[in-house]
Amino acid sequence: MTREFCAENMELVPAAVAAGAARIELCDNLAVGGTTPSYGVIEAATHLAERRGFDVMCMVRPRGGSFEYTRDEVKIMRSDLFTAASLGVTGVVFGCLRDGHLDHELTSELVDMAHAPGFGPRHGVEVTFHMAFDALPADEQLDAIDWLAEQGVTRILTHGGPAGTPIEDNLDRLRSFVERAAGRITILPGGGITWENAERIAAELGVSEVHGTKIVRLP
Template identity: 40%
Template structure:
């Protein structure tokens, strides 16, 4: 069985969803900049609607577009947003924090962990910005930090995702069940099965997967 995660910008498409179409929704705002944290009201109403439909809610925590390097003020914003997302019954949280060298910012993540209150954590497509020769080490770090899933396209250039299938498959093999690898970015209703066939992944993410 293939699990489909629909990437939703606010509430617009949520009423039309059902659990036969999607398993989970990643909720965000401002998809033109790669997504930012949705508002309090959007999270609250989305959680209520999706849970009535037996669909899981993953809330993106990202205070702005641009890089994934955050200062102390932005980390405080993220901490507050995490607390709100948890209180509003999000089922998981999506985070992506990098250092200036494009490595996992473990120190910043550690700072945010108490606010997550044990909710499952997903690493955002920021993972693609980590150099390939350091991605396996980054995967190990994310496992140690307690992340359950990595969302990735396989290339920061955002080329056709099928071109990245062999690398995604290699990462999935390296993960060896310790953390889920979920392809996204260019995954559509007409190619998600091929993406899964070529990568061995059992979950996909996208705005056009249904």
């Protein structure tokens, strides 16, 4: 099982990797759901990853609040995505909405940018669509899974319900996501998953990846 540890900075990353985290999601400002980390943090993480053999996913989000972005914010996202890829991250994490619905145009543009041949030292990076997914209308989420899979998005990070609800309350909805994904795209459950319940929840959902700030037991 792949444990993705969500890190706000580098302070806990070495210990998290030693405790079993195979992938790190870097995001500043967790109090607002995460924003793009600094150049220095991304650089430090990728350098450590080269020595320790873990993956690094980088949040691309210019601010907290809604997932609907202005033209100026989109320019920032393009620049941050380019910077993260140039520093050697495994992938990037973003989510884009427009008028409360999936922003197909912007999402497609950023996915294409991330996947472009020769983009960064890895020649293209993975894409995770983050918990903006949970802000979509429930009756649009299954179709969104289909569309994101068709775009080549690697995974969807989702709590399966409103933020703050117990993860156990959302297992049925998460199972429907896993069933709809059908191996075409990874459903990455997060929010309320810890080192204590990760294996049980993964087994109940039939997933092989889990995400959280407490996904491994730290000293």
